[in-house]
Amino acid sequence: MEKRVIFRGWWLPICLVAPQLIISIIFFFYPAGQAVWQSLFIPDPFGLSSQYVGLGNFEYLLGDKYYRASFLTTAVFSLLVTVCSMIPALFLAVCADRLIKSSGIYSTLLIWPYAVAPAIAGVLWMFMFNTRVGIVSWYLGQLGYDWNHVLNDGEAMGLVVVASAWGRISYNFLFFFAALQSVPKSVIEASAIDGAHFWRRFFDIVLPLITPTAFFLLVVNVVYAFFETFGVIHTITAGGPQQATTILVYKVFSDGFVGQDLGSSSAQSVILLVVVGLLTVIQFKYVEKRVHY
Amino acid sequence: MAAGNGMVQRTGSHLWLTHLFVIVGVLIIFFPIWLAFVASTVTQPEIVSPPMPILPGDQFIQNYKAALFAGVNVPVSKMLFNSLIMAVGIAIGKIIISLLSAFAIVYFRFPGRQAFFWLIFLTLMLPVEVRIVPTFEVVARFGLLNSYAGLILPLIASATATFLFRQFFMTIPDELAEAARVDGAKPMRFFIDIVLPMSRTNIAALFVILFIYGWNQYLWPLLITTDPEMNTIVMGIKQMFPSGDDVAEWPVIMATSILAMIPPVIVVISMQKLFVRGLMDSEK
Numbered sequence: 129m130e131k132r133v134i135f136r137g138w139w140l141p142i143c144l145v146a147p148q149l150i151i152s153i154i155f156f157f158y159p160a161g162q163a164v165w166q167s168l169f170i171p172d173p174f175g176l177s178s179q180y181v182g183l184g185n186f187e188y189l190l191g192d193k194y195y196r197a198s199f200l201t202t203a204v205f206s207l208l209v210t211v212c213s214m215i216p217a218l219f220l221a222v223c224a225d226r227l228i229k230s231s232g233i234y235s236t237l238l239i240w241p242y243a244v245a246p247a248i249a250g251v252l253w254m255f256m257f258n259t260r261v262g263i264v265s266w267y268l269g270q271l272g273y274d275w276n277h278v279l280n281d282g283e284a285m286g287l288v289v290v291a292s293a294w295g296r297i298s299y300n301f302l303f304f305f306a307a308l309q310s311v312p313k314s315v316i317e318a319s320a321i322d323g324a325h326f327w328r329r330f331f332d333i334v335l336p337l338i339t340p341t342a343f344f345l346l347v348v349n350v351v352y353a354f355f356e357t358f359g360v361i362h363t364i365t366a367g368g369p370q371q372a373t374t375i376l377v378y379k380v381f382s383d384g385f386v387g388q389d390l391g392s393s394s395a396q397s398v399i400l401l402v403v404v405g406l407l408t409v410i411q412f413k414y415v416e417k418r419v420h421y
Numbered sequence: 422m423a424a425g426n427g428m429v430q431r432t433g434s435h436l437w438l439t440h441l442f443v444i445v446g447v448l449i450i451f452f453p454i455w456l457a458f459v460a461s462t463v464t465q466p467e468i469v470s471p472p473m474p475i476l477p478g479d480q481f482i483q484n485y486k487a488a489l490f491a492g493v494n495v496p497v498s499k500m501l502f503n504s505l506i507m508a509v510g511i512a513i514g515k516i517i518i519s520l521l522s523a524f525a526i527v528y529f530r531f532p533g534r535q536a537f538f539w540l541i542f543l544t545l546m547l548p549v550e551v552r553i554v555p556t557f558e559v560v561a562r563f564g565l566l567n568s569y570a571g572l573i574l575p576l577i578a579s580a581t582a583t584f585l586f587r588q589f590f591m592t593i594p595d596e597l598a599e600a601a602r603v604d605g606a607k608p609m610r611f612f613i614d615i616v617l618p619m620s621r622t623n624i625a626a627l628f629v630i631l632f633i634y635g636w637n638q639y640l641w642p643l644l645i646t647t648d649p650e651m652n653t654i655v656m657g658i659k660q661m662f663p664s665g666d667d668v669a670e671w672p673v674i675m676a677t678s679i680l681a682m683i684p685p686v687i688v689v690i691s692m693q694k695l696f697v698r699g700l701m702d703s704e705k
Contacts, residue, residue, distance in 0.1 A: 134528055135598075135608040141529035145537055148518040148583065155575040156544050159555035166555065216446065223443045227436070236693060237447050240454070243685035245637035245655045251678050252453040255460065261671065263456065266471040297450060302697055355548045359639035363659050377550045384554040385644065393554050400551045408545060 160401070166394035178391070185395035194371060195379070195396075202375040205289060206353035212293035213349060214342070217300030222330065224301075225308040235305065242298035246291075247359030253291035254364045277365065281372035284365045288373050291364060292357045300345050307341035308334065347411045354403070376400055454682070461485070461676035468671045480672060488676040493661040497677050500654040503572075503646075504636055505684070507653055510573040511635035512628050515582050520620070523586035524612055528598065541580040549575060549641055557644050567648045576641060582627055585702055589623050590616065626699030629692050633685045654681040 167185050169178040189195045220238065224231040241249070256264045257277060265275040277283040311334055319329050358377055361367060367374035367382055374382065380400065384393030456475070460468055463478035488497045525531070526538060549556060556575050565571030593616065601611040642656040652660060658677055662669050689696050 134530055138531045140608060141525035141531040144525035145522040148522040151578045152544050156578040159552045159559055162555035163552050220446045223439045226439050234443050239689055240686055241450055243633055243689040244682045247639040247655050248678050248681050251658055252457050256456060261468050261471055263472050355550050358550055397551050
């Protein structure tokens with residue numbers, strides 16, 4: 129789609145796009161290019177010179193068992209975050225959709241956690257499960273369960289998943305709720321007349337109608353789990369115990385800034401770049417379809 | 422079937438159960454925030470000898486005063502101020518550069534227009550988390566570490582807002598631009614008198630989303646603010662925990678976490694309609 133009516137001139141539009149172009153080049157394209165360039169070198173330990181190694185950094189990474197483990201960790205983590213944030217959200221949205229009069233109040237209450245930063249969510253959950261003062265871990269102890277996410281891999285993963293999914297429930301709720309509200313009431317009433325009970329109506333009519341939204345949320349939540357959960361992991365586990373919660377983005381940070389391994393960190397950035405590219409393509413392909421509906 | 426309930430049955434008992442489900446859901450979701458609030462109103466000894474109380478204590482004023490004016494490394498009021506500058510800076514900066522470039526893309530044909538469009542499109546694909554090391558180096562070379570410009574500029578280099586405004590400008594009737602042209606109005610006149618007022622709601626909705634985005638940033642401020650005076654509140658909380666075996670000052674830390682969530686929560690609740698709209702738009 130293009131405008132038929134346009135203004136004449138070259139200089140003005142170029143001045144208008146200049147600020148965005150300059151900022152993008154300095155803080156986006158140049159660093160991204162640097163990441164690709166640095167990924168082909170190994171700097172010496174003193175940072176004085178670097179040696180060209182071609183795809184050596186990538187070969188090394190793909191052979192590195194910690195890096196492969198980090199891939200697996202990321203996959204498990206994002207899958208769990210997506211499931212744990214979408215299912216409760218859908219359930220709450222279905223309930224709120226039935227409560228016509230009070231759904232507004234419930235929506236307002238449920239939006240809250242979205243505004244809470246992932247890093248703050250991390251602090252809140254870490255406080256509840258803290259091994260010394262946490263109220264939940266204390267009660268678990270009373271029940272005979274010895275909670276310790278500092279040492280136990282599975283518990284650490286569980287905690288970062290819940291803390292990451294928590295704020296996301298609000299987000300998913302809003303989208304599911306909007307989708308449910310747009311399901312034509314006449315279709316539901318027609319099937320009610322035919323004698324279909326609530327769950328039958330839900331699975332046969334409502335669910336198919338909201339699948340576009342569900343797919344969209346699936347992609348968006350995976351992107352969130354990949355890139356926006358750094359704060360949660362940094363505050364709760366710092367990637368531990370023994371890298372059990374080191375997702376890919378966390379590893380770029382810990383290898384690049386803590387470990388000062390620039391070649392490897394850049395190669396990891398490049399690999400992530402490809403992953404984001406794929407996710408974006410899926411998202412856009414998908415969004416095209418959503419517009420029709 | 423009760424009268425007045427429409428064709429789809431809504432029997433009393435079902436509705437009660439539904440209310441119950443939602444209320445339990447809301448309570449579970451609120452519990453972490455409630456607990457943080459309680460912890461911010463009691464004394465340190467009450468917390469370190471578990472279980473901590475689950476009803477607020479009487480230390481509210483002392484704890485918040487301690488957090489705001491003393492803090493741990495730096496007073497929390499300073500961190501709140503830094504966060505405010507960063508969030509508002511990101512929101513306004515991004516809105517301004519996006520409005521200008523979207524206006525240029527939609528209302529002009531200039532050499533390199535397509536190329537620019539695709540360049541901008543590419544920036545959608547790479548969150549700052551992915552390119553942290555080289556971006557850090559660029560910012561360091563410009564001497565922008567521990568500065569507001571360093572906190573803000575790298576985060577406004579993204580295209581979502583540009584696409585949003587482009588899409589909206591496409592819906593502005595051509596007649597308006599035509600009329601402006603016939604009247605001999607300069608493009609910028611048209612932009613200021615017609616386009617900007619019409620974009621009011623979109624700008625406001627985007628502001629809400631970008632404010633929260635900026636306020637909640639963690640990794641970037643963590644990297645470039647080594648001086649506690651420049652810490653933002655969201656990243657500063659982690660710095661309040663002692664390294665090693667010392668016991669954390671829980672009441673002050675939890676008061677800080679409550680303070681950190683108040684501004685974005687107020688923005689979301691008070692502008693709920695705009696917020697939901699902005700959210701749905703920016704994901705499209």
